[in-house]
Amino acid sequence: MMDLGYNTLLVATGAGLLGIAAGVTGAFLYLRKRSLVSDAISHATLPGVALAFIFMVALGGEGRNLVGLLGGAALSSLAGLAVVQWLTRRTRLGEDAAIGAVLSVFFGFGIVLLTVIQTLGAGRQAGLETFLLGSTAGMLRADAIVIAVGGALTLLACLLLRRPMTMVSFDAEYAATQGLVPARVDMGMMALALAVTTIGLKIVGLILIVALLILPAVAARFWTERAEVVALLAGVMGGLAGASGAVLSALAPDLPTGPIIVLVAAALFTLSLVFAPERGVLAGAIAYMRFRRQVHMRQGLLALAHGHRVHESYSRRLLGRAGLIRADGVVTDQGRRLAAWAARDERRWSYLRSRPEGAALAARYDGLTPIEDLVTPDQLRALDDAIASDGAGPQARGRVPEGRS
Amino acid sequence: MTQAAAMMSPLPSEQASAAVPLPLKVRGMTVSYGATPAVFSADMDIAPGAMTAIIGPNGAGKSTLLKATLGIIPRLSGQVEVFGQPLDRVRARIAYVPQRASVDWDFPTRALDVVEMGLYRQLGLLGRLTRQHRSLARDCLDRVGMADFAGRQIGQLSGGQQQRVFLARALAQGADLYMLDEPFAGVDAATEKAIIDVLKSLKDEGRTILAVHHDLSTVPDYFDNVFIINRSPVAAGPVATAFTETALQSAYGGRLATGLLDQLFPSAGPAPMPQPFPTLDA
Ligand SMILES: Nc1ncnc2c1ncn2[C@@H]1O[C@H](COP(=O)(O)OP(=O)(O)OP(=O)(O)O)[C@@H](O)[C@H]1O
Ligand SMILES: [Mg+2]
Numbered sequence: 001m002m003d004l005g006y007n008t009l010l011v012a013t014g015a016g017l018l019g020i021a022a023g024v025t026g027a028f029l030y031l032r033k034r035s036l037v038s039d040a041i042s043h044a045t046l047p048g049v050a051l052a053f054i055f056m057v058a059l060g061g062e063g064r065n066l067v068g069l070l071g072g073a074a075l076s077s078l079a080g081l082a083v084v085q086w087l088t089r090r091t092r093l094g095e096d097a098a099i100g101a102v103l104s105v106f107f108g109f110g111i112v113l114l115t116v117i118q119t120l121g122a123g124r125q126a127g128l129e130t131f132l133l134g135s136t137a138g139m140l141r142a143d144a145i146v147i148a149v150g151g152a153l154t155l156l157a158c159l160l161l162r163r164p165m166t167m168v169s170f171d172a173e174y175a176a177t178q179g180l181v182p183a184r185v186d187m188g189m190m191a192l193a194l195a196v197t198t199i200g201l202k203i204v205g206l207i208l209i210v211a212l213l214i215l216p217a218v219a220a221r222f223w224t225e226r227a228e229v230v231a232l233l234a235g236v237m238g239g240l241a242g243a244s245g246a247v248l249s250a251l252a253p254d255l256p257t258g259p260i261i262v263l264v265a266a267a268l269f270t271l272s273l274v275f276a277p278e279r280g281v282l283a284g285a286i287a288y289m290r291f292r293r294q295v296h297m298r299q300g301l302l303a304l305a306h307g308h309r310v311h312e313s314y315s316r317r318l319l320g321r322a323g324l325i326r327a328d329g330v331v332t333d334q335g336r337r338l339a340a341w342a343a344r345d346e347r348r349w350s351y352l353r354s355r356p357e358g359a360a361l362a363a364r365y366d367g368l369t370p371i372e373d374l375v376t377p378d379q380l381r382a383l384d385d386a387i388a389s390d391g392a393g394p395q396a397r398g399r400v401p402e403g404r405s
Numbered sequence: 406m407t408q409a410a411a412m413m414s415p416l417p418s419e420q421a422s423a424a425v426p427l428p429l430k431v432r433g434m435t436v437s438y439g440a441t442p443a444v445f446s447a448d449m450d451i452a453p454g455a456m457t458a459i460i461g462p463n464g465a466g467k468s469t470l471l472k473a474t475l476g477i478i479p480r481l482s483g484q485v486e487v488f489g490q491p492l493d494r495v496r497a498r499i500a501y502v503p504q505r506a507s508v509d510w511d512f513p514t515r516a517l518d519v520v521e522m523g524l525y526r527q528l529g530l531l532g533r534l535t536r537q538h539r540s541l542a543r544d545c546l547d548r549v550g551m552a553d554f555a556g557r558q559i560g561q562l563s564g565g566q567q568q569r570v571f572l573a574r575a576l577a578q579g580a581d582l583y584m585l586d587e588p589f590a591g592v593d594a595a596t597e598k599a600i601i602d603v604l605k606s607l608k609d610e611g612r613t614i615l616a617v618h619h620d621l622s623t624v625p626d627y628f629d630n631v632f633i634i635n636r637s638p639v640a641a642g643p644v645a646t647a648f649t650e651t652a653l654q655s656a657y658g659g660r661l662a663t664g665l666l667d668q669l670f671p672s673a674g675p676a677p678m679p680q681p682f683p684t685l686d687a
Contacts, residue, residue: 171508179496
């Protein structure tokens with residue numbers, strides 16, 4: 001029991017580090033709009049895994065050595081990546097088509113190889129199919145350590161490359177004037193994606209690893225307008241998904257690990273989508289409704305001040321609910337007071353906006369913010385004095401007879 | 406060509422240029438996007454501590470000239486020397502503001518973060534962004550009148566505001582040579598004034614400014630030197646000597662309104678009609 005706990009901890013640590021590395025790497029892939037390339041990379045690992053197995057068995061080994069299998073995976077995904085880049089650059093295929101072609105062909109070839117291995121004899125089967133969906137069941141301690149170390153190293157490389165990757169993703173031309181070579185930075189980014197994919201094969205599996213690269217990044221995007229924070233949050237969420245997914249699947253060993261990790265990541269994404277402040281769906285809806293209410297209230301008050309009919313039914317309802325007009329449309333005392341206040345604010349603004357000295361303040365005019373919120377009482381008094389001595393202009397005075405309180 | 410070459414050296418003599426390396430020296434540069442060169446065999450000397458306008462019609466190769474000089478696009482032939490050294494040694498001393506920024510407008514980055522990217526050469530891969538760096542970036546935003554927008558995501562600014570943020574990014578670099586591609590395109594009169602003030606203050610600090618400029622009527626006010634190009638250089642030198650009706654006529658090929666030319670060169674009589682080129686079917 002002790003031992004199982006320790007192993008689970010070790011696996012969770014490995015999965016957590018992998019998740020952090022995947023989240024951060026995925027954030028940069030997402031910012032560079034290259035997320036899907038990693039899908040081609042991951043599917044292209046399968047033939048490499050199978051060939052490495054066959055090769056190791058042929059050499060008289062057992063064929064289960066994780067480092068050997070991952071080495072094969074890395075080599076064949078590198079080949080897949082090279083084909084994607086060659087197709088994109090040298091032919092008329094777009095990157096999407098190239099990704100689709102490489103992904104399916106390499107994956108198909110890998111499945112064929114797996115079938116061949118299975119027919120070689122049941123005893124020889126090394127559970128290679130666990131690389132499809134990932135599994136932590138029966139994982140060796142050494143395997144967990146390989147994964148943890150690999151994740152940590154990838155993360156370190158991410159930190160080293162974070163500025164160049166950000167600069168190139170935002171503005172490749174400017175990055176070039178600063179001495180960065182965008183093609184080389186992109187190559188580094190692809191190497192990171194390849195590393196994460198390879199390291200993640202055992203735990204998450206090649207089919208779903210792309211989800212661990214994309215989901216934390218897009219989830220993180222909801223929370224911030226800063227690239228480095230996106231990367232940081234994506235790392236946190238990826239780590240959370242990796243570690244908790246590993247623990248969950250240790251509690252229910254029949255479930256494949258990869259899908260559980262991805263489901264945790266998807267839950268984090270959904271939470272972000274709905275609840276993130278400002279960019280989240282909920283916050284957006286609330287902000288929109290609050291803004292709409294503000295606009296209608298203000299317009300309604302100004303209409304009252306000018307003695308106009310309030311046309312918008314929503315404005316009428318708002319004014320009614322606030323006790324500013326009665327059901328029959330007659331303005332209450334409170335309504336009159338507030339309308340006068342709004343009209344005065346409007347007059348102050350229009351005076352400011354007509355004066356060159358008011359330019360700095362006038363730049364903040366949005367039709368809604370009362371000027372009292374932006375200036376000190378002294379400044380306000382000075383402004384009112386200026387308006388009074390200037391004469392508010394006959395049309396401005398005549399229009400709001402009931403506005404004076 | 407020899408006449409143009411003679412006009413092209415704003416410095417008194419070759420010795421002077423040997424003693425103090427020019428901010429920018431281009432020799433025999435040809436750049437092409439396909440089979441036809443966009444810039445052909447261009448020589449360019451940019452005088453230190455002055456403002457030089459690059460002038461020419463649309464498609465004349467002005468942007469191409471700047472980009473190839475900076476190594477953003479490859480050149481077919483030609484040498485570039487910046488402060489007497491190859492480009493890669495002096496990148497930190499050059500700041501570039503593109504005509505149409507090639508940026509990802511949805512990118513999670515705020516105006517202030519964009520300006521901080523101008524500090525990349527100072528920070529390197531791992532250098533920490535300190536409070537001083539941040540306040541320097543804020544100052545740069547302030548200089549272009551964008552301090553109030555520091556926290557705004559870059560895509561949520563207007564075109565003229567974005568242009569000013571990119572100018573601030575160039576300012577943050579603290580460069581000695583500024584290369585600006587149409588810094589006044591699409592900005593209002595007040596902003597144009599603000600930008601020209603910034604550029605003039607840079608010049609007063611002894612920095613060199615090279616800007617692509619379309620508004621011929623403001624050239625004498627804003628600039629010390631001109632470099633007139635239409636695929637290959639037409640004229641170069643101080644405004645007083647190189648910014649002539651003949652040079653403009655030959656660069657724009659008679660496409661300039663005579664009213665504008667009269668306004669620019671009032672002393673000259675009626676502008677001579679440009680010689681029509683023989684056409685194939687003529
Ligand atoms: N990416 C490109 N691919 C192919 N041709 C190009 C490309 N960019 C520019 N050109 C061509 O090269 C020539 C020079 O273009 P360039 O952008 O340097 O002109 P410019 O002088 O900056 O013009 P403008 O005043 O309109 O900015 C033009 O004929 C243009 O059509
Ligand atoms: Mg141009």
